[in-house]
Every structure is written in structure tokens, then in C-alpha cells.
Amino acid sequence: MVMRAAVLNRVGGPLEVEEVPIPQPKAGEVLVRVAACGVCHTDLHVIKGEVAFPTPCVLGHEVSGVVAQVGPGVEGLTPGQRVVASFILPCGGCYYCVRGEEDLCERFFALNRLKGVLYDGTTRLFRRDGTPLWMYSMGGLAEYAVVPATDVFPLPEGLALEEAAILGCALFTALGAVRTAGLEGGEAVAVVAAGGVGLGIVQLARAFGAYPVVAVDVRPEKLAKAKALGASHAFTPEEAQEGVRDLTGGRGADVAFEALGRPETFRLALDLLRDGGRMVPVGIAPQGVEAGVEITRLVRRKLRILGSYGAKPRKDMPLLLRLAQAGAIQVGAEVTERHPLEEADLAYRRLDRGEVVGRALVTMGGGYA
Ligand SMILES: [Zn+2]
Numbered sequence: 001m002v003m004r005a006a007v008l009n010r011v012g013g014p015l016e017v018e019e020v021p022i023p024q025p026k027a028g029e030v031l032v033r034v035a036a037c038g039v040c041h042t043d044l045h046v047i048k049g050e051v052a053f054p055t056p057c058v059l060g061h062e063v064s065g066v067v068a069q070v071g072p073g074v075e076g077l078t079p080g081q082r083v084v085a086s087f088i089l090p091c092g093g094c095y096y097c098v099r100g101e102e103d104l105c106e107r108f109f110a111l112n113r114l115k116g117v118l119y120d121g122t123t124r125l126f127r128r129d130g131t132p133l134w135m136y137s138m139g140g141l142a143e144y145a146v147v148p149a150t151d152v153f154p155l156p157e158g159l160a161l162e163e164a165a166i167l168g169c170a171l172f173t174a175l176g177a178v179r180t181a182g183l184e185g186g187e188a189v190a191v192v193a194a195g196g197v198g199l200g201i202v203q204l205a206r207a208f209g210a211y212p213v214v215a216v217d218v219r220p221e222k223l224a225k226a227k228a229l230g231a232s233h234a235f236t237p238e239e240a241q242e243g244v245r246d247l248t249g250g251r252g253a254d255v256a257f258e259a260l261g262r263p264e265t266f267r268l269a270l271d272l273l274r275d276g277g278r279m280v281p282v283g284i285a286p287q288g289v290e291a292g293v294e295i296t297r298l299v300r301r302k303l304r305i306l307g308s309y310g311a312k313p314r315k316d317m318p319l320l321l322r323l324a325q326a327g328a329i330q331v332g333a334e335v336t337e338r339h340p341l342e343e344a345d346l347a348y349r350r351l352d353r354g355e356v357v358g359r360a361l362v363t364m365g366g367g368y369a
């Protein structure tokens, strides 16, 4: 039995669709028939060689789909169930997982993110000649993906399957950021960069009762999208500092999120804070990139910088799914374009050129809504 998968053969791309054997789940794992996979900047960093990862590999790390098969020992999941999976696959047994800090899972970073394998040290994806294809998270740019059961969550009724894919990274990372900030109702929030994750933070800040929720971006169409998703105000970077001050009695934001990972947006997010404020960076930068921080302002003004990576799947994904079920966040409203698997390469090129407003999906054509 074969399936189609989009393979990155070398840094720089392109992603090329080929037929490979359908993977088999081992103990504690689930085979998901993928409905859709979100198009995320982190994959793009790998394509461009800004984040080191072995090739040939299958990228794609936010997926929704239907359970096709469960491995030995998996309880509570049955074939036919609609599910979503996040990009962090918690091993469940390392120092950090045991502490509930699954966003720091040691084995996820050491095995999956560095070597492209699952927790027995091997990949599930191979060519017919036996060549291993390394897995970035679950390797979601394929018709089927093996996911550890610790990261497979049933999708509540009433949520459309394909667009639910973005719960696995864009909205998942956004919820992690809001939780890392310890955001409280009534706090003033600024969100620098209104891409997929930034828009998710706008939605969740609104859901948590923040006000004002200010979106900052260079692109007018992204600011318009942010306002449609609940931002109370929207500014260009040039307007942002004065705009946020005017809205906060001259003080600045309680919390500023940074969702792009560039030195200039990192500094801007710090500049938007009030004294004692929290800055939460979630944007990943190419390896080695630094951003300057004014030491005396950081000390004297008691600023806090709280790095946030993804979220804690088993703690946060059930919460995220309830927020979506309750209508507190609009999952589908962030999805702005869909591409078949054959166009996966095009989708990432559009993302690279800044042409994706919201989130793009690669859909596998299973006839799902
Ligand atoms: Zn992502």
C-alpha cells in the first residue's frame, strides 16, 4: 500500500510529491489518515536551511485527520475518529514531561527535531528501496502520518475537520504564549506581526478578555484580517509606539507578543511595554540571530522577557479544543487558502514571499469539509 508524500530532498527545495509505502504504527502510536496540514514558517526555515534538519525528509507539523489504525497499547482512540495533533509529540517519560513541562520534552528535541525520528530512534517513513525519509514532527505533508498517542486528540463535534489542522501549531502556539504571559482579563495587549500565530494570539487575547488588543504589522491586509478576528486597534510599526501609549494612559502595553523572530520586531515589542510589562517572543529566528536589549531599561523598568515555544499538548490541547467548540475562537476564519498536495511547494513559496494572509492549508483530498 502506497501513499503520496511531499519530500524535501535537499535544502532549498523544491518539495516533490512521490509515492512511498504507508507507514505502520508501533506500540503507543496512531496512524492518522491526514485530512489537512497547515503551512507554517517553521517548515520554511528548514526548506531554506535556516534551521538544520536532515534530508531527505517529510515536513508538515500541524495536522487533522481520521484515525486509520492504532498500534498496540493505545487506548481511547478508534479507527474512524476525527482527530488533531500538535507539532510537539511529548515522549511522556522524560524529566520535563514528568513535570508536565511537555513544551520542553528532551526526547522530542533530541530525537525528532535533531534527527527526524520517533522515540525508538527510527523513522516510520521509507522509500520503496528502503531509503529512510526523516520526519519533521509527524511528517504531515503526506496522506498518512504516524503520531504518538500522547499527541492525538479527538476533535469535538461541530468543528470542520480540514481547518482544524491549524489548532496543531498556529493556535496551539498562540495559546501557549497567552498562558506563558499569564494573561488576565482587562490587560492591554500588543501583538507584533499578524501572521498565522499572531492572528491566533489576537483571537485568544480577546477570548481571555484583554483590552485593548492591538495588532502591529507592515501589511495593511494583515491588519485588516487582525481586526476582523478581534483586534480592537491596528497599527503599522511606525505608528505603534504612539498608538499604544495613547490607548494606555501614556504607559504602554501590559503584555507584548512578538510572532516573527526578527531583531527589529523583538525590539519593537519591548518598546511597546509599560514599566513592569511582559514581553513574550514566540517567533523562531534563523540559528544564531540575536536581538539587542537595553540593559538599564530592562533592569530599572522591571521588564520581563518570557520565551514561549508551542504549548503543553496534554494540558493545553483539550483547553484549546473547548475554546474552539465554545466559539471563543474562530478556527476557520484564519484559513485563507487551500492547496492540493501537488501544490505544497507553491504554498511555501507564497508564504516565503509574504503573500499568505492568515493561514494556508495543504489538503489531501479525502472529501472532508
Ligand atoms: Zn508551525
Ligand SMILES: [Zn+2]
Residues within 6 Å of the ligand: 090, 091, 092, 093, 094, 095, 096, 097, 098, 104, 105, 106, 107, 108
Ligand atoms: Zn518528554
